[in-house]
Amino acid sequence: MTVDDDALLAHALVTDAAALAARMRREPGLEINRKTSVSDVVTAADHAAEDLVVRRLVEAHPDDAILGEEGASHTGTTGRRWVIDPVDGTYNFASGSDYWCSALALLDGDDLVLGAVAHHGSGTVVVGGPELPTTVNGTPVDLLDAAADLSHLSAATYLHPAGVQRDEIREPFLRAAARPATIRMLGSGSMDLVGVATGRLGCWFQHTTPEWDWYPGAAIVQGAGGVARQVVAHGVTWSVAGPAEAVGELARSLEGAGS
Structure with a gap:
């Protein structure tokens, strides 16, 4: 096989x-x-x-x-x-x-x-x-531009209203959300990640992502030349995907580096 x-x-x-x-x-x-x-x-x-x-x-x-x-x-x-x-x-x-x-x-x-x-x-x-x-x-699909500038990209994400009440989620989210050109919250992780791979969306980040919401799209982003990785900030795991430099900047923002 x-x-x-x-x-x-x-x-x-x-x-x-x-x-x-x-x-x-x-x-x-x-x-x-x-x-x-x-x-x-x-x-x-x-x-x-x-x-x-x-x-x-x-x-x-x-x-x-x-x-x-x-x-x-x-x-x-x-x-x-x-x-x-x-x-x-x-x-x-x-x-x-x-x-x-x-x-x-x-x-x-x-x-x-x-x-x-x-x-x-x-x-x-x-x-x-x-x-x-x-x-x-x-x-x-066309390969993603590894050097794409995060400040010029949209970022798809999701934050449940209950998450806003938790400091360990809210603060990293706000740091990361301040970096892209705009935020999109559309309600389907795999659809969002396909959007990243095909260029309709710039990048993606989300906390506490279940395997079924992460793995299909993460594979597709990687197949388009992008990066899909997970980082831990304040004990919370965040999944991040997109062009390499944008993913690196989002990860550093989530972790609080340089903020």
Whole structure:
């Protein structure tokens, strides 16, 4: 099995998961439940899309491990692990917005192999990884400019209102948010990271990012020549991605260096 074979499988899985979720959203009476807050929701489409991906992964790679946002867990023996976000941006999805996607990542041990993201609204599927040049519907993206000036870039991020009350989150966030040209808060980490890889957004940073919100997009950014790294500031882990120099400046700002 090669990385190209894995990429083809990931492409098909996220495409079908997104199509299933979109079809269920069009049907009346979609079940929506609250998880941890009014903005953290899950729908029947999340569960159905995750079940689809898990079933087909187990058929194709029964010895690989699986982790899904909605509770899927499969113990593997190969050292490889698939991480699933069946609907990333569920609040957007449930609200009728098209800023959501289905996302999938593959790791081999601690090494990120690839990420795949399907945006059903535009019919685009983005696949890439550290050793796999990022493509949009099979067409390679332009490589990111490593020396891009952060002060000229947008930065996508997310900060829940509860985070504003915590000094260890608020202060690093404010330091980092003061550096880019503008801030965008759009509600889907994988969609944001695809935006970074394709040039629609400049860079990205977020605290306490779950694996399923980080790995698919991080792989895609790396496949576009960008950097994806995590830093710890005041005991909180921040995920940062984008052009190399911009990521370095954001990381230093989060850590308080030079502030």
